[in-house]
Amino acid sequence: MEQEQILKTYNLTDDEHRLSEMMKALGHPARMQIIRYLTDHPQCITGDIVDVLPLAQATVSQHLKVLRDAGLICGTIEGTATCYCLCSESVDWFKAQIGDLF
Amino acid sequence: MEQEQILKTYNLTDDEHRLSEMMKALGHPARMQIIRYLTDHPQCITGDIVDVLPLAQATVSQHLKVLRDAGLICGTIEGTATCYCLCSESVDWFKAQIGDLF
DNA sequence: TCCTTTTATCGTAAAATTACGATTATGGAA
DNA sequence: TTCCATAATCGTAATTTTACGATAAAAGGA
Numbered sequence: 001m002e003q004e005q006i007l008k009t010y011n012l013t014d015d016e017h018r019l020s021e022m023m024k025a026l027g028h029p030a031r032m033q034i035i036r037y038l039t040d041h042p043q044c045i046t047g048d049i050v051d052v053l054p055l056a057q058a059t060v061s062q063h064l065k066v067l068r069d070a071g072l073i074c075g076t077i078e079g080t081a082t083c084y085c086l087c088s089e090s091v092d093w094f095k096a097q098i099g100d101l102f
Numbered sequence: 103m104e105q106e107q108i109l110k111t112y113n114l115t116d117d118e119h120r121l122s123e124m125m126k127a128l129g130h131p132a133r134m135q136i137i138r139y140l141t142d143h144p145q146c147i148t149g150d151i152v153d154v155l156p157l158a159q160a161t162v163s164q165h166l167k168v169l170r171d172a173g174l175i176c177g178t179i180e181g182t183a184t185c186y187c188l189c190s191e192s193v194d195w196f197k198a199q200i201g202d203l204f
Numbered sequence: 205t206c207c208t209t210t211t212a213t214c215g216t217a218a219a220a221t222t223a224c225g226a227t228t229a230t231g232g233a234a
Numbered sequence: 235t236t237c238c239a240t241a242a243t244c245g246t247a248a249t250t251t252t253a254c255g256a257t258a259a260a261a262g263g264a
Contacts, residue, residue, distance in 0.1 A: 001219090009156055010131035020134040027126025028222085029112035029119065036118065039204060046241055054111055059223050061242055066221095080231045080240045091204045098200055102141060102193045103249095130252085148211055161253050163212055182210045182261045 018071075019097045022090075025070035030055060031063050038073060038086050045081040120173075121199045124192070127172035132157060133165050140175060140188050147183040 001009075007017055025031055030053055037052055038044070050060045064084065067073045071090040075082040103111075109119055127133055132155055139154055140146070152162045166186065169175045173192040177184040 006131050010135050011156075012131055012135060016134055016138065017131065020129055020131050023125045023134075024129025027122055027124075027129040029108050029114055029122050030222090032118055032122040032125075033112050033114060035203065047239095050241090054113075055222095056224050057241075058225075058243080062222080065242085075241095077230090077241095080238095082241065086204070095200060095204065098197060101137065102188070102197065132252090149209095152211090157252095158254050159211075160213080160255075164252080167212085177211095179211090179260090182208095184211065 015097060019094070019101070022070045022072060022094050025066050025072060028063070028066075030060075031067055034060075034063060034067060035072065035086070038084060042085055043083060045078075045083055046075075047081070049084070117199060121196070121203070124172045124174060124196055127168050127174060130165070130168075132162075133169055136162075136165060136169060137174065137188070140186060144187055145185060147180075147185055148177075149183065151186070 003017065006012070007014070012020070026035065033053060034049055037049060041048065046057075046061065046064065049064070050057050053060050055063075064073070064075065068075060071087055072094075073084050074087050075084045077083075105119065108114070109116070114122070128137065135155060136151055139151060143150065148159075148163065148166065151166070152159050155162050157165075166175070166177065170177060174189055174196075175186050176189050177186045179185075
């Protein structure tokens with residue numbers, strides 16, 4: 001479903017929709033584990049995360065994409081590897097929105 | 103997938119799993135709208151929520167169940183209606199966990 | 205009792221997500 | 235250049251979620 005369609009159908013603000021997308025991204029155990037790993041290991045490459053998760057490389061890559069699309073993490077290409085870290089700006093925004101919501 | 107299996111497979115703590123379940127519940131625009139409505143209207147019945155959402159009664163009831171199962175809301179039967187409200191205890195726990203996670 | 209109101213649940217079709225192997229693309233080393 | 239390492243993407247099967255109409259259940263009024 002298109003974002004514009006969701007906003008119209010469900011009568012959400014842009015912020016509420018973005019927040020919901022972040023929640024959805026965090027609402028899977030594998031992605032929760034990735035986030036926890038990144039908080040514990042501020043700089044790491046895809047391979048490190050693949051080693052920790054009980055999933056195939058392709059699946060982990062797919063989960064990383066979901067987290068990237070939600071804006072929660074960002075990956076910078078370093079040679080042949082990709083270095084991932086939490087996007088602190090988004091995390092701060094997320095926390096602020098939670099405070100507003102409830 | 104069973105909860106026990108998820109904990110084992112993904113190597114999450116009970117708290118992390120519960121948090122992930124709450125995130126998942128909030129990760130749908132309809133349920134986000136329900137939560138927002140409940141914060142704006144602390145006491146209301148199912149029918150009020152059905153009137154606000156662009157979804158069939160059965161679908162709304164299903165979404166309410168997801169939020170109930172996640173512990174985010176609770177419904178008390180009042181005669182022939184059900185009165186819903188946010189579970190402030192769970193909301194507080196949720197906010198605290200977010201603070202811990204990041 | 206019988207009807208109405210209210211809401212949950214059932215059954216099910218359609219859509220989305222998840223997981224994996226295979227493939228592709230890119231950068232660096234030999 | 236050729237090979238290897240790293241990681242993203244493709245194609246696809248299996249599972250889960252979402253949405254709805256129909257049905258059930260329970261309380262209250264006529």
